[in-house]
Amino acid sequence: MDGASSLWSSVNSGIVLSVLAVALNLLWQSLQGLHLQDIFGRYARRHARRFAAIVDPYLTVTLAEYDGGRMRRSQAYKEAQAYLQRATRDARGGVRHLKAEPATKENDDRLVVSMGDNEEVADEFKGATVWWLAYSAPPREENSPFYWGKAARAERRFYRLFFLERDRDLVLGEYLPHVRREGRAAMVKERQRKLFTNISGDSWDADGFYCDSVWSHVLFEHPKTFATLAMDPTKKREIMDDLDAFKNGKDYYKRVGKAWKRGYLLYGPPGTGKSTMIAAMANHLDYDVYDIELTSVRTNTDLRKLFIETTSKSIIVIEDIDCSLDLTGKRKKKKKKNKDEEENNQNNKDGEKKDDEEEKDDDKSGGSKVTLSGVLNFIDGLWSACGGERIIVFTTNHVEKLDPALIRRGRMDRHIEMSYCCLEAFKFLAKIYLDVDAHPLFDDVAALLREVDMTPADVAENLTPKAPGEDADSCLATLVDALRKAKEDALAKKAAKGKRKEAAADDDSDDDDEE
Numbered sequence: 442m443d444g445a446s447s448l449w450s451s452v453n454s455g456i457v458l459s460v461l462a463v464a465l466n467l468l469w470q471s472l473q474g475l476h477l478q479d480i481f482g483r484y485a486r487r488h489a490r491r492f493a494a495i496v497d498p499y500l501t502v503t504l505a506e507y508d509g510g511r512m513r514r515s516q517a518y519k520e521a522q523a524y525l526q527r528a529t530r531d532a533r534g535g536v537r538h539l540k541a542e543p544a545t546k547e548n549d550d551r552l553v554v555s556m557g558d559n560e561e562v563a564d565e566f567k568g569a570t571v572w573w574l575a576y577s578a579p580p581r582e583e584n585s586p587f588y589w590g591k592a593a594r595a596e597r598r599f600y601r602l603f604f605l606e607r608d609r610d611l612v613l614g615e616y617l618p619h620v621r622r623e624g625r626a627a628m629v630k631e632r633q634r635k636l637f638t639n640i641s642g643d644s645w646d647a648d649g650f651y652c653d654s655v656w657s658h659v660l661f662e663h664p665k666t667f668a669t670l671a672m673d674p675t676k677k678r679e680i681m682d683d684l685d686a687f688k689n690g691k692d693y694y695k696r697v698g699k700a701w702k703r704g705y706l707l708y709g710p711p712g713t714g715k716s717t718m719i720a721a722m723a724n725h726l727d728y729d730v731y732d733i734e735l736t737s738v739r740t741n742t743d744l745r746k747l748f749i750e751t752t753s754k755s756i757i758v759i760e761d762i763d764c765s766l767d768l769t770g771k772r773k774k775k776k777k778k779n780k781d782e783e784e785n786n787q788n789n790k791d792g793e794k795k796d797d798e799e800e801k802d803d804d805k806s807g808g809s810k811v812t813l814s815g816v817l818n819f820i821d822g823l824w825s826a827c828g829g830e831r832i833i834v835f836t837t838n839h840v841e842k843l844d845p846a847l848i849r850r851g852r853m854d855r856h857i858e859m860s861y862c863c864l865e866a867f868k869f870l871a872k873i874y875l876d877v878d879a880h881p882l883f884d885d886v887a888a889l890l891r892e893v894d895m896t897p898a899d900v901a902e903n904l905t906p907k908a909p910g911e912d913a914d915s916c917l918a919t920l921v922d923a924l925r926k927a928k929e930d931a932l933a934k935k936a937a938k939g940k941r942k943e944a945a946a947d948d949d950s951d952d953d954d955e956e
């Protein structure tokens with residue numbers, strides 16, 4: 442009898458539990474359909490979820506701001522944060538305690554809101570509902586083995602994602618990648634571009650945490666765009682199309698099996714706009730700029746390290762490559778040395794002299810031991826393919842001095858000559874600087890520009906009003922004067938050169954007579 446009653450009661454309690462489970466499940470489904478958060482507010486929603494979890498347990502995924510005790514902020518955390526900023530903004534009645542921080546962009550008065558601690562926000566994805574909880578843990582104890590660096594001493598922040606077990610595949614397989622993608626896109630939209638340099642600075646990252654990076658940076662705020670860069674319009678269009686093709690060429694580069702990078706060589710006299718062109722490129726592509734001071738790089742290994750620490754969507758610049766290092770000389774010397782060695786190493790004295798010269802060379806390059814082969818490897822060695830989407834730009838005033846291997850197609854894919862100001866470029870600058878399309882002095886300027894070379898930098902300087910009363914007339918007159926003076930100087934120089942040549946020829950004939 443006892444056994445029968447206990448069996449009866451266990452059957453009974455089983456039925457009761459099953460009915461309760463079904464009821465709760467039904468209740469949960471209907472509450473979801475009723476947009477609960479609008480009706481009962483966030484408390485009811487949170488408790489309903491917990492209640493429902495009894496019959497349909499939920500799983501969690503936690504994202505820590507600093508995972509694995511590393512010094513760097515976790516990329517996944519940053520992406521989730523950017524994604525949730527939008528979800529938080531859109532969640533009406535969901536989140537009650539928001540955190541507000543100034544937007545990272547300069548001159549942006551908006552506040553970026555994110556979830557406060559212990560706040561939850563719900564999100565929908567392909568018919569499934571998930572919840573994100575923000576929470577933080579106190580800083581590590583001072584005697585903890587992880588208590589090192591500013592990051593470890595700060596409050597530790599986390600996001601925890603809750604989802605129903607039945608949505609496991611959807612969340613892990615599709616939703617989380619979706620969050621990362623969207624978060625990344627939001628970050629790119631909000632990001633401030635940076636100008637990096639390898640000349641040692643402080644070692645604190647953008648968030649104020651210590652990092653052992655080889656780069657230091659400032660915000661990139663150069664205002665130059667292609668719209669204000671004076672050059673032949675066809676050439677300019679070609680360059681812009683080339684850059685666009687590169688930026689959108691991920692699939693193309695993959696298909697043809699090439700690393701997603703492109704090299705530009707900008708050459709021309711000083712003041713013709715090479716550095717300005719780099720700024721216009723960065724603004725056009727919305728890329729960061731890494732400016733490498735090659736003489737501060739001690740070895741080829743350091744150069745590789747610099748490269749590995751650049752991010753994609755960036756322009757890596759080496760200005761005045763011919764002055765940075767005596768790359769050409771080293772290569773020639775090496776060739777010569779090999780030849781000498783082949784000749785049975787006969788003359789030891791010569792060898793000593795060569796070593797002395799090389800040492801002198803090292804002194805010239807500030808003790809840097811970066812070699813041509815190091816730079817070639819940096820441009821298109823195996824390492825150069827890591828990460829992708831990088832543009833490498835070299836500038837030089839003396840293209841003829843560079844080693845052909847350095848600038849061959851494939852390394853420097855596009856050679857762009859920046860030259861003296863032509864009529865088209867002058868008209869363009871006059872429009873930008875003075876807002877004039879035509880002027881009686883234009884003919885004089887055109888005639889003079891055909892006779893003398895003046896850089897866009899000098900033309901721009903002459904067209905810049907220097908005092909309150911100056912206008913287009915006076916600025917153009919100043920430019921005409923400057924061009925005339927340049928013409929006179931050029932003529933005087935030519936005459937002096939002619940005289941020197943004549944004198945030299947006379948000397949030669951006197952010598953011949955004497956002989």
Ligand SMILES: Nc1ncnc2c1ncn2[C@@H]1O[C@H](COP(=O)(O)OP(=O)(O)OP(=O)(O)O)[C@@H](O)[C@H]1O
Nearest residue numbers: 669670671710711712713714715716717897898901
């Ligand atoms: N093509 C151009 N269009 C508009 N402005 C220009 C142009 N070229 C030069 N300038 C102006 O001249 C100044 C100097 O130019 P920039 O520094 O780009 O010359 P550069 O070719 O890099 O010279 P260097 O070889 O000495 O480094 C810039 O401030 C820029 O405003």
Ligand SMILES: [Mg+2]
Nearest residue numbers: 715716760836
């Ligand atoms: Mg320059």
